[in-house]
Amino acid sequence: MSLRYLSAIALAAGLLVPVAACAQQNPAPAQAQQTEPQRGPDAAASAHHHRAGLRQALKRLNLSDDQRRQIAGIMKQTRAANQNADQPTRRANMKQMRAQINGVLTADQQTQLRRTLHAMHRANAGAPANPS
Secondary structure, three states: OOHHHHHHHHHHHHHHHHHHHHHHOOOOOOHHHOOOOOOOOHHHHHHHHHHHHHHHHHHOOOOOHHHHHHHHHHHHHHHHHHOOOOHHHHHHHHHHHHHHHHHHOOHHHHHHHHHHHHHHHHHHHOOOOOOO
């Protein structure tokens, strides 16, 4: 096995645990009608792991210094916007962040990022990643 394959497996395992923890913490339907949903201590950890996966994928793109600065600013802005936001807002903010990051990347980098994230997702789901 290659080091790259083992790294992908380790990353997937690290991402799987917070996802499972978040799934177990979803409130029951009766609790979901509360005015402000309670955020458990694992919510920040889960978001951190998702950003860590994106950061890991971005590191593989050979970004220029200017691209790194722009992307860091986009991620910082999104973190600030998500700090006290509800789940639908956080999802919308993450979608907007991905679009902004894609706007900073070249077409080749966008393709490579999409492939890397897809491979990470497949590894997380237990399917063998395509080494292309």
